[in-house]
Amino acid sequence: MSPHHDVPEAERALRRSSGSRRVAKHRLTRRNTVRGAQLVGLTAALAAAAGAGAVGISPASTATATSTSVNPSLESMTAARIERRELGSRDMSRFDLSLETARQNAAQLAAARNAKLAATATLTERRAIALQAAKAASAAKAAAAAKAAAAAKAAAKAAAAAAPKVVLPTTGYHLTARFGQGGGRWAHNHTGLDFAAPIGTPIRSVMAGEVIQADFEGAYGRQVKVRHADGTVTSYSHMSAFTVSVGDTVNAGTQVGAIGVTGNTTGPHVHFEVLPGGGDPIDPEPWLREHGLNP
Template identity: 75%
Template sequence: MPEAERPALRRLATARRVAKHRLSRRNIGRRGQLIGLTAALAAAAGTTAVGVSSSATGPAPTSTGLSPSQADALTAARIDRRDLGSRDASRIDLGLAATRKAAADKAAKQRAARLAANATLTERRALALASAKAVAARKAAAKAKALAAAKAAALAKAKAAAAKAKAAPKIVLPTTGYHLTARFDQAGGRWAHNHTGLDFAAPMGTPVRSVMAGEVIQADYEGAYGRQVKVRHADGTVTSYSHMSEFDVSVGDSVSAGSKVGAIGMTGNTTGPHVHFEVLPGGGSPIDPEPWLREHGVNP
């Protein structure tokens, strides 16, 4: 054999010895396990000895040395062990299933509680919204009713005022309970010129009234006329009331037919309580008041 091939052969032989040694150790371990298992099963079956031959270096045994009863016991032990494992696994599965079911039930209860709480909150909100809408509707209805009532009251007031104005006389005599003491254009020593109006004599304090509606353009003390009030009417005619004891109107006041402008008195140039009444068309020279009053519907 060439010298160069010898190291390779030595390495190959060494490798074979190592592999054989490892196989021998593996077989010994397996035989030990088999002997321990057989002994345990035999003890369970009531035996005290197991006939198992082993050899550290010999081949694996071909027989366990068990009697038929021991073999049956071994088989039964194996079946029991398998059934026990199955039961344990079943118990574990049942325990896990129960745990999972309990967790699922708890989660379902929690979810149901949340849904119930949300439903209650939603119901409360709906009730609050409905109540707020009802309150707003009542307020709006009350406001509308109040506005309608105010409008109706204003309309009724306007109608009443119109009816009153319509029913009110368009012209009246300047006072009541009187008698005429002097007429228009009458001459006498009591006046510097002929008389320019009608004198309505009445007790002191008797009301003096505007004969028609108009605007007060004078309310002042006017010399021989004493306290004098003048009223301009819609057609421009001015009526004058003199010798009064008091004023009941001021310049700029609006008066209606029959409105009190003063009271019978004796101010100015007079010999007794009366009102000197004049009619001045357009505010100019006075005319006879008697026909003018008759033309307007009253007879002094």
């Protein structure tokens, strides 16, 4: 026979009820322990996040936490969560600080760039103004130079128009020998007019033309020849010095040399000849009179 057969049914029911209550009480104790540990962990996490030194716990919670034992592994997990949250909070603070610093740096760079652009724009504008002023000044200078050149050209033209077409070869003179005159001083008849004057008296080209000779020419001494527009060549001899060179362009009255005694001469004078087409000399007196001059 089973041992339970001697126990009354009422006692067996009481035992079952007592066992059920013990199991239920054990389960409730475990739930309270777990809940108490979770509540303590959550409270500590909130206190750490808020930066509080101590967290006030309600009497009921304190009593529950005190009256129940905390699982060590759960405490470690809670502490780890709190530490991770603190690290995350610090990392977020550093990130916010870095972000703010980056924004400030970007703002400073933008301000510096804008200032540089403004300075460049100002410099470019100043250079453009200076260039425009320089161009205006250059244009004004060129216009003034052109005006001056035009005025000089007009003055030269007027002077040329007013200048005599033909002049005598020198001034302050007296004639000492004429064309065709014979004598012991020449190898044959005289070929020109001799205008006697003090040494150094200017000798002038009788008409406009080009200098084709300026050299020492034997018995003629220092001699200059000028070819004129109609092909006529005039010659000036016995000079003390030249004042022109071959290739020079002269006007009527331009000095070509000075009275001297070079070559075959008995006194200071200029021996003047006229050679039509550069050929044989002719009498200068009629030629000068034909051009309005009376030597």
